[in-house]
């Protein structure tokens with residue numbers, strides 16, 4: 267009994283340390299978008315079911331799972347660096363039988379975003395700068411809708427800003443990005 271308690275203690279400690287480590291490394295914790303933010307973000311998704319949608323930093327998977335359930339014919343992709351939230355999201359994906367959801371434990375900065383019609387994110391200022399740089403260099407001949415919780419792209423004007431009816435009046439930024 268004592269042995270199991272010690273193993274459990276170290277397991278929980280390992281998980282907590284790994285989350286702290288990845289938060290320091292990436293610059294943001296795996297905090298979920300609130301349910302109001304999720305609803306507002308999902309409302310901006312195009313109705314074309316066959317499009318590819320990518321969540322840049324899918325965390326515990328709450329947002330991608332909601333999208334994959336609502337749009338069973340859409341290919342939904344999540345990139346996440348923190349291994350424990352990623353593992354939990356994988357368990358939910360298989361438990362819910364979401365064949366249209368693909369979850370990578372990978373840095374979105376090294377991902378191919380060229381197939382995406384929609385990008386969702388809840389990052390932080392440096393993450394948004396990295397996304398803007400990536401979009402400028404990587405994506406060719408593509409139109410993308412970008413929906414960002416809280417943080418704006420540094421040098422692009424959003425098409426729309428939705429203010430949530432919450433304590434912080436959290437902004438949801440919507441962009442219709444067209445590569446030149």
Ligand SMILES: C[S@@+](CC[C@H](N)C(=O)[O-])C[C@H]1O[C@@H](n2cnc3c(N)ncnc32)[C@H](O)[C@@H]1O
Nearest residue numbers: 292296297298299323324325346347373374388
């Ligand atoms: C605030 S959470 C958002 C989770 C989810 N998208 C949502 O809205 O509920 C941000 C996540 O992005 C992940 N992240 C940050 N930078 C990343 C990167 N370069 N590549 C992959 N994931 C990243 C973090 O590990 C964290 O889990």
